[in-house]
Structure formats: C-alpha cells, structure tokens
Amino acid sequence: MSTTLSEVDLTVRWGMSPKTLQRWRTTKQGPEYLKLGKKVQYPLAAIEQFENLARTNVAFEGADEILLYLRQTDHATLIQIQAACLGGQNSSGQIQNQLYRLANATPRQRTLLH
Numbered sequence: 001m002s003t004t005l006s007e008v009d010l011t012v013r014w015g016m017s018p019k020t021l022q023r024w025r026t027t028k029q030g031p032e033y034l035k036l037g038k039k040v041q042y043p044l045a046a047i048e049q050f051e052n053l054a055r056t057n058v059a060f061e062g063a064d065e066i067l068l069y070l071r072q073t074d075h076a077t078l079i080q081i082q083a084a085c086l087g088g089q090n091s092s093g094q095i096q097n098q099l100y101r102l103a104n105a106t107p108r109q110r111t112l113l114h
Helices: 007-014 018-026 044-054 063-073 078-084 092-103 107-113
Strands: 004-006 034-036 039-043
Touching: 004 007, 004 044, 007 018, 007 039, 039 044, 063 078
Parallel strands: none
Antiparallel strands: 004 039, 034 039
C-alpha cells in the first residue's frame, strides 16, 4: 500500500477539483505535499492530519472528559456534568452546546462514542 496519494487520487477521495488543490498549494493551504519535478504527492499521514483538523462535529475541547464522565455514571444532569468536567469552568450553555454536538455526531463517530 502506498504511503502517498497523487493529486488525482486526493481529488477523488475528497470529491473536489484538481484546480482546488492547485490553488491551495499556491496559497499555502491544505495538507503538506511533496513535489519532485512536476510530480505532486500527498503523504497519507498529512492527509489524515488535515482531515482530523477539519472535523468539527466532535473534535472540541472537553469532549473526551464529558464522554468519560457519562460512561462512568451512565447518566448525569447538566449541573453534575458542569461540576465534574472541565474544572467547572464552562457555563451550562457551553456544556449544552458540547452535548448537542456529541449527540449529533456522524454515525461512524457515534460508534466510537459507545
């Protein structure tokens, strides 16, 4: 298995135009890439890192702590979560938002949560 993807392979993976990746390279956006002559390759590790940074539905500060607490207690009130997690620093509104984001995680991510 290759540890790099070509520009074409990456556009297929992400469902985007090669022109987008080309523009990203000129503006120093997107994942790291290797250029040998005219050949552009994207290391798989850099692609996966970029994808992880782009996630917005579960990747937020405190998610792991809230999930661990809920696993240990089976259920909890908002006040209990606020007191037990994140040093009690987050407002109930912030924690409600985090719980909402957890509840609306993609199905693949929900399986990781259980």
